[in-house]
Amino acid sequence: MFSLITKTLRMAKCKFADAFKEEREKSGIGKMDDQGDPVVMLLNHKDVRKAAHNYKVFSSEAVPGRIVVPSEVNIRTTRQIPFEVDPPMHKEYRSLLEAWFKRPLQDTYEEKLTTIISTVLDDVLSKDKVDVVSDLALVIQSRALTLLLNVPFDKSVKWISWGTHVFRSEGEALDGDKAAILYNYIDEEIDNAIANPADNLYSTLLAAEVNGKKLTKEEVKGVLILTFAGGRDTVINALTNMMSYFSANKKALDYIRSKPEIIKTAVEEFIRYFSPLTHMGRVVTEDTTVCEHAVKADSRISLCWASANRDEKVFENPDEVILERKVNPHVGFGFSHHNCLGATHARQIMRITLKLLAEKVSDITVLEAEENIENLGEFTRKVGYNSLKATFKKR
Amino acid sequence: MAKITFITSSNEKITVAATEGSVMELAVNNNVQGIDGDCGGVCSCATCHVFVAPEDVDKVGVASEIETDMLELADDANEYSRLCCQIPVTDAIDNVVFTVAK
DSSP states (O other): OHHHHHHHHHHHHTOOOOTTHHHHHHTSEEEEOOTTOOEEEEOSHHHHHHHHHOTTTEESOSSTTTTSSSOOTTTOOSOOTTTTOOTTHHHHHHHHHHHHHTGGGSHHHHHHHHHHHHHHHHHHHTSSOEEIIIIIIHHHHHHHHHHHHTOOTTHHHHHHHTTTTTTOOOSSSOOHHHHHHHHHHHHHHHHHHHHSOOSSHHHHHHHOEETTEEOOHHHHHHHHHHHHHHTTHHHHHHHHHHHHHHHHOTTHHHHHHHOGGGHHHHHHHHHHHHOSSOOEEEEEOSSEEETTEEEOTTOEEEEOHHHHTTOTTTSSSTTSOOTTOSOOOOOBTBOGGGOOTTHHHHHHHHHHHHHHHHHHEEEEEEEEEEEEEEEETTEEEEEEEEEEEEEEEEO | OEEEEEEOTTOOEEEEEESSSBHHHHHHHTTOTTOOOTTSSSSSSOOOEEEEOGGGHHHHOOOOHHHHHHHHTSTTOOTTEEEGGGSBOOGGGTTEEEEEOO
């Protein structure tokens, strides 16, 4: 009996409910306030994809920070690039970055990433008990970022020391002082790269040209803020949530070990199910309707990836994790022009972590969980954990 | 065994053969330029867009509703468009020609 109760509790702690089901089926939209600048959330898969594609009516090129929910207009003036730029200029920036952000597919990159993740897992396995967020996910994310930027491994020490909170908002309003830690750091690193050019992302961007003009320091900073902030919480949540899944599904690690060819579909399924980024905003450029609901010019909508990813009109058994889901048109990395620039890096982190977990770990058991719950107007959504204490057993 | 030809946007012709997997995997394994297959073949990323030669449409078959929805929002899609992660390699598609979308 006791073991049944603990098992039930463990399962509950590791569950990620669909926060939007009722409203998605009823009206297709949700509403939330955000620091006095309300947001109409699109909840259907089809509406989300169409709006993401229609950049002329649903623009990303508003005042810097406004398309982010919660809005960052009060804490940031630098435009994130290419994220807050519409086509056709968006494509100019994106083409410039594409090759650099596809480097994770190179063999040497993959080997180095494997070493990083393997070292962290060995360290975790040597301890009686760990916090998955701070001892595993944060460390892998930070060390892996040194590869994406191609900077010395030691740089990750500082990023780890920032914890998850430099990037994470608590409550509705954002903390400008915390954001400044990152922005000042990037300013310093750009100045270092100007003084001492190297084969890293800073120097590559400083030497790059768009439409025959060198990128300004402000543009370089815009790309770097995106690279640092966009891949922080998202990667940490994806890794942590995946670990919690294995605590609730004890046979899954053995199964993946016996069928490693399913790792790619499994990772896509985790991205769909966990949707590490709940939604992203756009600013409406003309009076229009979304899902038969009128929205005014200069108001905000959001593309709710998390809701679209549970849309029963698209996904069979949407609330189940099906590791071998073959057709999985999820929007966990966004959709259309602005799909995630760091997706190649993120997919490699997830695929390699899963492969090594199946090889090295026989059991993960969650002991204590402090959930990270987002308040989104009428909705509350679990996006991950602030802390997840667990034991890892060696195979 | 099916023999398949890819024509890339730089007009390079690559003919390869296989017995299993998807056309996307075949292209990625042979470094066909323009086929990325980022999502590993689950119809989520649209980085494996090809045009089927008109005379081969019957052999290749039609797209599912999910694939059609995906293609509807691809900028240069036409009636011959397919996401080749959704096309299995079988004898039925022997000698088919795919042109890689830009």
